[in-house]
Structures are given as structure tokens and as C-alpha cells.
Amino acid sequence: MKKVLFSFFLIVGSWGSLNIKAADDIIGGMSLKENFELAKKFPMSSPWLLSAQCSACHGTMGTEFNDIIPPLAGMDKQEFIDKMQEYKTKDANDFIVMGIITQPLTDEEIVAMADFFAQQKPEPWSKASIKKDIVVPDWAKMKRGVE
Amino acid sequence: MKNKHLDKKKGMSRRQMLKLLGASAVTYGLLGASSKAFSKNAAHIVIVGGGIGGASAAKYLRLLNADVKITLVEPNPYYIFCPGSNEVIPGWVTLEDLMASYTTLKTRYKVNVIQDKATFIDYDKKQLKLEKGGVLSYHKLIVSPGPMHGYHAIEGFNKELAEGDFPSAYNAGRQTMTLRRQILSMKKGGTVIIAPPENDYRCPPAPYERASFIAAMLKEKNPSAKILILDAKDKFVLSDNYIFYWKKQFGYGTENSMIEWVPAKKGGKVVKLDVSNHAVITSDGQSHKGEVINIIPPEAAGLFAMQNDLADKQWCPVDFLDFSSMRHDDVYVIGDSVDGAPMPKTGYIASNQARIVVQAINDELHGREIGTPFLINDCVAMAGHDYGMALSTTFRYDGKGKRLKDLYYIPKVETNPVKQIVRQQVAENWQRTFRKDIFE
Numbered sequence: 039m040k041k042v043l044f045s046f047f048l049i050v051g052s053w054g055s056l057n058i059k060a061a062d063d064i065i066g067g068m069s070l071k072e073n074f075e076l077a078k079k080f081p082m083s084s085p086w087l088l089s090a091q092c093s094a095c096h097g098t099m100g101t102e103f104n105d106i107i108p109p110l111a112g113m114d115k116q117e118f119i120d121k122m123q124e125y126k127t128k129d130a131n132d133f134i135v136m137g138i139i140t141q142p143l144t145d146e147e148i149v150a151m152a153d154f155f156a157q158q159k160p161e162p163w164s165k166a167s168i169k170k171d172i173v174v175p176d177w178a179k180m181k182r183g184v185e
Numbered sequence: 186m187k188n189k190h191l192d193k194k195k196g197m198s199r200r201q202m203l204k205l206l207g208a209s210a211v212t213y214g215l216l217g218a219s220s221k222a223f224s225k226n227a228a229h230i231v232i233v234g235g236g237i238g239g240a241s242a243a244k245y246l247r248l249l250n251a252d253v254k255i256t257l258v259e260p261n262p263y264y265i266f267c268p269g270s271n272e273v274i275p276g277w278v279t280l281e282d283l284m285a286s287y288t289t290l291k292t293r294y295k296v297n298v299i300q301d302k303a304t305f306i307d308y309d310k311k312q313l314k315l316e317k318g319g320v321l322s323y324h325k326l327i328v329s330p331g332p333m334h335g336y337h338a339i340e341g342f343n344k345e346l347a348e349g350d351f352p353s354a355y356n357a358g359r360q361t362m363t364l365r366r367q368i369l370s371m372k373k374g375g376t377v378i379i380a381p382p383e384n385d386y387r388c389p390p391a392p393y394e395r396a397s398f399i400a401a402m403l404k405e406k407n408p409s410a411k412i413l414i415l416d417a418k419d420k421f422v423l424s425d426n427y428i429f430y431w432k433k434q435f436g437y438g439t440e441n442s443m444i445e446w447v448p449a450k451k452g453g454k455v456v457k458l459d460v461s462n463h464a465v466i467t468s469d470g471q472s473h474k475g476e477v478i479n480i481i482p483p484e485a486a487g488l489f490a491m492q493n494d495l496a497d498k499q500w501c502p503v504d505f506l507d508f509s510s511m512r513h514d515d516v517y518v519i520g521d522s523v524d525g526a527p528m529p530k531t532g533y534i535a536s537n538q539a540r541i542v543v544q545a546i547n548d549e550l551h552g553r554e555i556g557t558p559f560l561i562n563d564c565v566a567m568a569g570h571d572y573g574m575a576l577s578t579t580f581r582y583d584g585k586g587k588r589l590k591d592l593y594y595i596p597k598v599e600t601n602p603v604k605q606i607v608r609q610q611v612a613e614n615w616q617r618t619f620r621k622d623i624f625e
Binding site for chain 2: 090092093096097098099105107135142
């Protein structure tokens with residue numbers, strides 16, 4: 039099941055791969071070249087921090103599985119590397135997030151993240167609800183909102 | 186003001202921090218000593234603000250370190266996510282969907298959550314004073330108060346009016362519901378005025394996403410109504426995408442367009458609210474009447490940060506290595522209050538800044554070099570149920586301790602309807618995952 043979804047995701051992603059952007063299409067504070075120079079100049083960010091940057095979409099430590107964004111926890115190391123490199127080289131377009139955020143990552147960083155996620159348990163999160171004890175206020179009657 | 190870089194870690198030397206891991210006798214504030222689960226000598230990290238930045242910091246610090254004592258100070262009993270709150274206006278989601286409690290932080294992550302308002306930082310004693318009289322001693326203080334809304338920048342406007350008949354609705358909550366009710370009950374052919382602020386402000390595409398959603402709502406319920414965007418800026422992020430969508434859906438650019446956008450250079454900037462005429466006055470002196478007036482005022486660092494000398498003028502300067510304050514030792518500032526350019530002010534960024542801070546604090550506690558920061562931001566936005574966007578940016582540390590360098594693409598207009606929907610699905614699913622990532 040997991041595998042099927044990953045493939046779906048890559049197929050969807052590859053629609054945009056015909057118009058791979060040239061490096062000079064990048065708008066922003068630095069070029070890709072400058073990015074890689076900075077990456078070389080400083081020690082690599084920790085695998086934890088690099089991987090934690092993915093949490094907002096893929097769930098804490100890559101454990102969330104939702105309709106369209108696949109989980110990363112427990113993913114085979116080589117599979118992770120291959121997918122990331124594929125996004126980086128063949129999907130350098132603005133269709134989805136992955137084709138963009140893989141651009142500045144070094145090979146070393148991708149391997150570090152692959153190692154990290156391979157070590158995470160692919161268990162789903164507990165069923166605990168983030169709002170189980172909320173008393174829903176009567177908005178119309180409230181004098182002041184939550185500010 | 187201190188020159189942070191001359192005596193960077195003077196506030197607490199590494200040796201002192203290491204001692205905390207050992208057996209030195211340290212006294213604690215009244216409330217901070219309450220949790221029995223932690224060693225008396227455990228370092229105490231206090232967090233001000235239980236929004237996305239503060240809650241992420243609490244949770245991720247615990248993921249890194251089982252031994253530190255973590256206290257989070259937040260006046261509200263729950264948090265309502267701002268990401269997703271524009272969808273409340275047309276009724277696609279409810280505010281209840283966006284609410285999160287602090288229970289999981291307390292029980293699963295052993296965070297001492299205090300429902301109170303932080304008021305004063307005693308930098309010499311390293312204590313935080315609370316409104317109800319409590320005092321917390323901290324080793325490290327993380328400040329994540331969110332922005333302050335500068336209602337008074339618009340003549341005639343103020344917080345009371347925003348909480349009354351002129352909702353800004355830029356913090357999800359009661360004002361969001363007022364705005365929804367006003368639009369639903371607006372007379373046929375009425376005008377909704379949206380006045381976005383100048384940069385920088387929380388979630389740059391939000392006012393335009395809001396205009397899109399309100400237009401979708403009106404198209405169905407009140408098709409002769411108009412939305413007038415009176416902008417304090419000359420351009421806005423993702424404008425190509427929004428204008429493409431508005432042309433397709435709402436006749437943008439034609440005489441019958443539901444949406445009109447007036448940039449600052451064409452007199453769009455709202456300078457005054459005329460309450461008695463239910464109108465706004467723009468910089469060119471023109472009066473614009475609106476049945477619904479939604480002024481989003483300019484922002485600055487949160488009041489708590491301002492009152493505690495953490496801001497320069499408008500925002501709080503930080504060292505991007507670890508987001509420590511440039512003005513006071515052992516204090517970190519994250520989220521919308523940070524002088525963070527080129528980082529935009531988004532919840533996504535706030536949560537990822539939190540991860541950098543807690544890693545830096547944990548590294549310091551263990552006597553390690555602070556790791557190099559790396560940041561990702563995804564500005565996820567929608568134009569409608571069938572059109573989503575993501576502006577992804579990565580940030581690398583450039584070593585000067587001053588700025589992170591950014592690398593980004595502006596998503597081009599997407600004409601393939603399948604891709605439009607996939608992007609919208611990414612945006613919608615992201616919100617759900619994000620809420621869980623911060624609070625569960």
C-alpha cells in the first residue's frame with residue numbers, strides 16, 4: 039500500500055518534469071551554486087534538525103500518513119535516497135514542494151536524512167485527540183475573542 | 186542594550202550549564218519547582234506563548250531531552266490555529282476544527298503548562314513574572330508571543346472596534362465569526378472592503394486567499410456583491426496565481442468583476458476608518474463605503490517582547506545561529522516577532538525556528554557546539570477548493586550570524602486542473618498534519 043502511494047506521488051510529480059528549470063530561473067537571495075558553497079563552508083546540520091524540518095508536512099519524525107503526503111518513518115534507506123534524488127534531478131519544477139526543497143540539499147544531507155528516517159518506527163500516532171477536552175465556546179455570546 | 190556578540194554566552198557559561206546536569210544546588214521559582222518528575226537540578230526552560238512557535242518548542246525540546254524541566258506560559262486554555270482560519274469565513278471548516286488543547290503537551294510531553302500571562306522578565310535574576318503573581322526562574326527563556334496588531338496605525342481604528350463591528354479577524358477566533366456573520370447577512374449587492382497591510386505581516390498570502398474564499402461564498406449567495414481590496418502595497422505574493430484564478434472564476438479585470446484590487450500607488454492604502462459613514466478613507470483622500478469593512482492592521486513584535494526590551498523598533502533582532510536575542514542573554518525569540526527577513530512570518534517557519542532553538546539549547550546543555558541551522562518554509566495557500574499553491578523556500582546559515590540566505594521559487598500559474606486539485610489537496614492535508622505535529 040505504502041509503495042503504491044509513493045509511486046502515485048512520483049507519477050503525479052513527473053508531469054511537470056518536462057520543463058525543468060534552469061538554475062537562473064531561481065529567484066531569491068542566492069543561487070544554487072552559492073547554496074552549495076555555504077553547505078560546504080559550515081558543518082552539516084544535524085540529521086535530527088534536517089529531518090525535523092519535514093515534520094510540518096510529514097508528521098512528527100515523519101510518522102504521519104494522510105491522503106496525499108506519505109510518511110517517511112521506517113522508509114528503506116536506499117528507497118529514500120533514490121526518491122529524493124529523483125525529485126532533485128527530474129522534478130525540478132514548481133508542481134509540488136519536493137521538487138523544490140530537494141534542490142539545495144547535498145548528497146550527504148540526503149543520506150543523513152535517509153539514515154534518520156530509516157531508524158524511526160513507522161508506528162501511527164496515538165489516537166489521542168488534540169482537542170479532546172476542549173469546551174467549545176459560544177462565539178456569538180463571547181465578549182472578547184481569543185487574542 | 187547589550188552587544189550580544191561581544192559577550193555572547195556570558196549569561197550562562199558552558200561550565201555552568203554542565204553543572205546543571207550534575208549535582209549543583211540551584212534554587213527555583215515558586216511554580217517552576219512543582220513538577221516532581223524531574224531532578225531538582227534539571228535545567229529549567231521556560232516558554233512564553235502557547236501558539237505554534239511556543240508549543241513546537243515545548244514538544245520538540247522534550248523529544249530531544251527527557252530530563253529538562255519545561256514550563257509553558259499561555260493565557261488561553263486552548264489555541265486556535267490561524268492556518269486554515271480563512272476557510273471558516275465561507276463555512277468550509279469550523280473554528281472547532283482548528284482548536285487544540287494543551288493536554289497532550291502536559292500528559293505526553295511532561296510540559297508544565299501554566300494558564301497565565303507573562304508580564305515581566307527580570308534579566309538579572311533570570312526570572313519571569315506572571316500576571317497572577319507567580320515567579321518562574323529560568324535557565325533559558327524562549328519567547329514566542331506572536332505579533333501585535335497596530336490598530337492605531339489607521340486613524341479612527343482601535344482594538345475595541347475590531348472586536349466589535351469592524352473585525353480584523355487576523356487571529357482566528359471570535360472576530361473570524363463576526364466577519365462570517367456580517368458577510369452572510371450583507372444586503373444584496375453590498376461591498377466587502379479588505380485592507381491588507383504593508384509588509385511584513387503574518388502569512389503574506391492570507392488577505393488574498395481570504396478575498397478568494399469570500400468571493401466564492403458571495404458568488405453562490407450574493408452574486409451582485411463586490412469585494413474591494415484596498416492595499417497598502419503595490420504587489421503581493423502569489424499574485425499571478427490569484428489573479429489567474431480571479432479572472433477565471435470572478436471576472437477579474439472586467440467591469441463586472443466581483444473582486445477589485447487597488448494597489449498603494451493607485452491610492453489603495455487605507456489611512457482612516459470613518460465609523461459614522463461605515464467607510465474607509467484612502468491615502469488619496471477618497472472615501473470608500475463598505476457594508477463589511479475588514480482592515481488588517483500593520484504588525485509589530487508582540488507586546489510582551491516590546492515591553493521587555495527584546496525589540497529594536499518594530500521586530501526582535503536575533504542571532505540566526507540559534508535565534509538567541511541580540512539584546513539579552515539566555516533569551517531566544519521565535520515566530521512572527523522576529524526580525525527575520527528573508528524569512529516570511531508563517532506558522533511553518535515558527536515551528537521550524539522552534540526546532541532550531543531547542544536543538545541549540547540541548548547542544549549547549551550537553552556542552553556541544555551548536556549545530557548549523559537549516560530551515561524549510563512552505564507557504565501553503567489556496568485560491569479555492571480547486572486551486573492550491575505552495576511557495577517553498579529553504580534557508581541556509583551564511584555565517585555572519587545576521588541573516589539566513591534564502592533560495593526559493595515562485596510557483597507559476599497552474600493551468601492543468603488535475604494539478605490544481607492535487608496542490609489544493611496538499612494544502613488541505615498539510616493543515617491537518619501540521620496541527621497534529623504541533624499539539625499531538
